[in-house]
Amino acid sequence: MSEPQLHLAEAPPPPAAAVRPARPARAPLARPRDHFWSRGEPLVWASGGALAVVLLAALGMLAVVLRNGLGVFWPAALAEVTLADGTRLVGVPIEAETNPDNNRRQIQFKTANRELQPSRQDFRWVADDDVLETRYPAELMVLERTSNGDFYGTLHEVRAPDLNVPEDVDPAERLALALEQVAAVRATKLRPVAEQIAAAGDRQQRLQHAIARIAYRKQAATAAGDADADTLAQLDAQRQSLEAQQAEVHDETQRLVARAGRLETSLRENVAVFHDAQALPRTIPLADIVRFYQPNAMGLWAKIDHYLAKLWELLSTQPRESNTEGGLLPMIFGTVTLIFLMAAGCFPLGVLAGIYLGEYARDGWLVRLVRVGVNNLAGIPSIVYGVFGLGFFIYGLGRAVDRWCFPEMLAQGTPVFGTGGVLWASLTLGLLTVPVVIVATEEALRVVPRGIREGSYALGATKLQTLVRVLLPMASPGILTGFILAMARAAGEVAPLMLTGVIKLAPVLPLDGRFPYLHLDRQFMHLGFHIFDLAFQSPNAEASRPMVFVATLLLLLIVLSMSGLAIWCRQRMVKRLRLRMM
Amino acid sequence: MKTLNRISPVNRPEKLSIKPLPPKPAAARASEPGAATASARVSDPAEQGQIVEVEQLSLFYGHSQALRDVSIAFPRQQVTALIGPSGCGKSTLLRCLNRMNDLIDDVRTTGSIRVDGQEILDPALDVIELRRKVGMVFQKAVPFAKTIFENVAYGLRIAGVRDRRTLDEAVHKSLQRAGLWDEVKDRLQESALGFSGGQHQRLCIARAIAVHPQIILMDEPCSALDPRSTTRVEDLIGELRSEYTIITVTHNLQQAARISDYTGFLYEGALVEFGPTREVFTRPAKKETEDYLTGRFG
Numbered sequence: 001m002s003e004p005q006l007h008l009a010e011a012p013p014p015p016a017a018a019v020r021p022a023r024p025a026r027a028p029l030a031r032p033r034d035h036f037w038s039r040g041e042p043l044v045w046a047s048g049g050a051l052a053v054v055l056l057a058a059l060g061m062l063a064v065v066l067r068n069g070l071g072v073f074w075p076a077a078l079a080e081v082t083l084a085d086g087t088r089l090v091g092v093p094i095e096a097e098t099n100p101d102n103n104r105r106q107i108q109f110k111t112a113n114r115e116l117q118p119s120r121q122d123f124r125w126v127a128d129d130d131v132l133e134t135r136y137p138a139e140l141m142v143l144e145r146t147s148n149g150d151f152y153g154t155l156h157e158v159r160a161p162d163l164n165v166p167e168d169v170d171p172a173e174r175l176a177l178a179l180e181q182v183a184a185v186r187a188t189k190l191r192p193v194a195e196q197i198a199a200a201g202d203r204q205q206r207l208q209h210a211i212a213r214i215a216y217r218k219q220a221a222t223a224a225g226d227a228d229a230d231t232l233a234q235l236d237a238q239r240q241s242l243e244a245q246q247a248e249v250h251d252e253t254q255r256l257v258a259r260a261g262r263l264e265t266s267l268r269e270n271v272a273v274f275h276d277a278q279a280l281p282r283t284i285p286l287a288d289i290v291r292f293y294q295p296n297a298m299g300l301w302a303k304i305d306h307y308l309a310k311l312w313e314l315l316s317t318q319p320r321e322s323n324t325e326g327g328l329l330p331m332i333f334g335t336v337t338l339i340f341l342m343a344a345g346c347f348p349l350g351v352l353a354g355i356y357l358g359e360y361a362r363d364g365w366l367v368r369l370v371r372v373g374v375n376n377l378a379g380i381p382s383i384v385y386g387v388f389g390l391g392f393f394i395y396g397l398g399r400a401v402d403r404w405c406f407p408e409m410l411a412q413g414t415p416v417f418g419t420g421g422v423l424w425a426s427l428t429l430g431l432l433t434v435p436v437v438i439v440a441t442e443e444a445l446r447v448v449p450r451g452i453r454e455g456s457y458a459l460g461a462t463k464l465q466t467l468v469r470v471l472l473p474m475a476s477p478g479i480l481t482g483f484i485l486a487m488a489r490a491a492g493e494v495a496p497l498m499l500t501g502v503i504k505l506a507p508v509l510p511l512d513g514r515f516p517y518l519h520l521d522r523q524f525m526h527l528g529f530h531i532f533d534l535a536f537q538s539p540n541a542e543a544s545r546p547m548v549f550v551a552t553l554l555l556l557l558i559v560l561s562m563s564g565l566a567i568w569c570r571q572r573m574v575k576r577l578r579l580r581m582m
Numbered sequence: 583m584k585t586l587n588r589i590s591p592v593n594r595p596e597k598l599s600i601k602p603l604p605p606k607p608a609a610a611r612a613s614e615p616g617a618a619t620a621s622a623r624v625s626d627p628a629e630q631g632q633i634v635e636v637e638q639l640s641l642f643y644g645h646s647q648a649l650r651d652v653s654i655a656f657p658r659q660q661v662t663a664l665i666g667p668s669g670c671g672k673s674t675l676l677r678c679l680n681r682m683n684d685l686i687d688d689v690r691t692t693g694s695i696r697v698d699g700q701e702i703l704d705p706a707l708d709v710i711e712l713r714r715k716v717g718m719v720f721q722k723a724v725p726f727a728k729t730i731f732e733n734v735a736y737g738l739r740i741a742g743v744r745d746r747r748t749l750d751e752a753v754h755k756s757l758q759r760a761g762l763w764d765e766v767k768d769r770l771q772e773s774a775l776g777f778s779g780g781q782h783q784r785l786c787i788a789r790a791i792a793v794h795p796q797i798i799l800m801d802e803p804c805s806a807l808d809p810r811s812t813t814r815v816e817d818l819i820g821e822l823r824s825e826y827t828i829i830t831v832t833h834n835l836q837q838a839a840r841i842s843d844y845t846g847f848l849y850e851g852a853l854v855e856f857g858p859t860r861e862v863f864t865r866p867a868k869k870e871t872e873d874y875l876t877g878r879f880g
Binding site for chain 1: 680682685687710711713714717718720722723724725726727728736737739740741786789790793
């Protein structure tokens, strides 16, 4: 098969000269130093080292948070220390260090019993030399209380005249039974009253709004000058009837509050007597005790049980004692709600803007300028977005919404949307993340192979059909990757939130059973802000330190699990399309 | 002026006869049986008429001219191959025929292209309609990230076909026509991306014929394929010629000789020679053609 025009030259035998000599004569210019640089060894070391430093930093951060955060709820051994001056101390040793003033070793104990300490602190430093004896008696008990933090001591007796507690069991068991009964009384008697009080409060508030509305209408009618006497009289009559109702509700509330007070007082007559470190008796109402445990007597399973119970409390209950104790439910809820609202706001906006920039905008200086602008938008400090959110969303949009929809509330000086709230906070965060989504969308559309586009057009598809049916499905993994990055950044932002609606203690969640269920105007709590608040704004910073780490760990977990969820969605999509990187 | 440098298959033989026969190029021999049947099939093209008539087409990318006064008429239901060195404008010419160049900014065309008598360079023309009539297969076969079924049904779906039975039938027929049915019939609902390059190209052909075009443009359909897949695609082109007009661009001269009834040779944006493949390959009229065919340049 020889063809003149497509002649395949026979491969010539390899020339002898091409055979590599056994030892190639090394050129004299190869000095050792040149050799070292030419092999690129330093770059390998530098890049590998940089990666190692980054990994170490990340792992170190994780290790610190995990070490400090995971151990908080583990029941630590409680020591009874006899000091040189004859006094005794009950506490958990926290850390030891050398006192820089006198070069003596000293140990920090958490002694709790805050209200009994002259310093009003939970902690006490003791010189190592002063410790004569350390024991771990099994009967030492930790009480978690609704106020004043923990109490350490030994149980002496349970005095519960109203409760039916058997006499013939040991005191710890009596205490447990008594606490169970207190909880039962709370659930059956106090809670219904509390719910009634809350409902009355709700009614009161609605009446207040109605009255404000009438006052506003009257004022508006008078100001406009078209008020006829009939209308005014009608408004007055309405107002009077509402005020009568309000007085009724008020009386009922008073009655309920008094009843709740009586119940509470009678419940507080059930007390337990404890001995503190100095063997002095301390009487504590059972109603103040959240839970008790004897760490030195607990086995491994009991400790695990305790740990899980505390973890559940953390995730499912409200905080107490100015947020330093109890659960983090409102913060977790606020954080997650914020992320979801933010995603709902920024994802469609970013993707649409990215589509316009990538597909429709004709390349020119204006588009290039916009692109540079969008890229730089991602680098603006987040507090600037916070200021923008405050100025534009809250004072601008929010006030406008109030003027249109809630003029009576504005007149009353209690704006609804014209103040910080979860809606404005999430829109601000959405604005912060939208540039990342835009850039990701544009990039993901750009890397779809040209053949795909042309193939679609060649079959008679319009631009819209090509975009919706072919390009977006193929670009979606890339778009989602950008979105995940954006979301992870927004989830940890605190600074803009502080200007747009996060508060230290929100009485209600943004989501509840009352119409319209999702209250976008409400202020909310946030884990990131909670960390800041605990660490720097807490009255008892030392005592709240463990919770800082717990909250940090939780925030990390939330961000990671949200990202994980998004990554899982993306993987599923990729798998379904069996997209390869083309 | 208009017909001056028009080289149509009809007037081609008279001009050819003047030229002394060059040493017999073996392109024809390379595919001896194929060439014989191909030449037998070439009936008088005037009888069948021309489906695409290009007249004095010039095309500019910005300031550089890619096509210079090209006039060519593609005969109906024949395979026409466009050959020429890289950058000679053969792909550009092909992409003019279904206005794919519209997708590129800064392209200007002058002249006239008539498909079935209709002027398609008219800016008011419905490009969507044109592209349904003039399908296209590309060098790099990239199926959509969809199932095989959806890939083939895509053209119909975007044309608004919803009826499941119609779609099923069209997919079945197109895949069968493209010789892919037996290989994929059990995997219609699997992603199209998980197949070989040769299968991809045949899938793209099935995708193109599912919308029943009159003309199929092929832009180097085999250049990214291995020899076996190339053979299959070439066989497929041979089978499709009875129903469709096929215009293909190829770098592979043997392939042009094997599969085409007519061949056009472009050089530096201008059409140098056009005629029945056997004539062009055995007795090229122009020196450039001969040089290119014998491998002296290109």
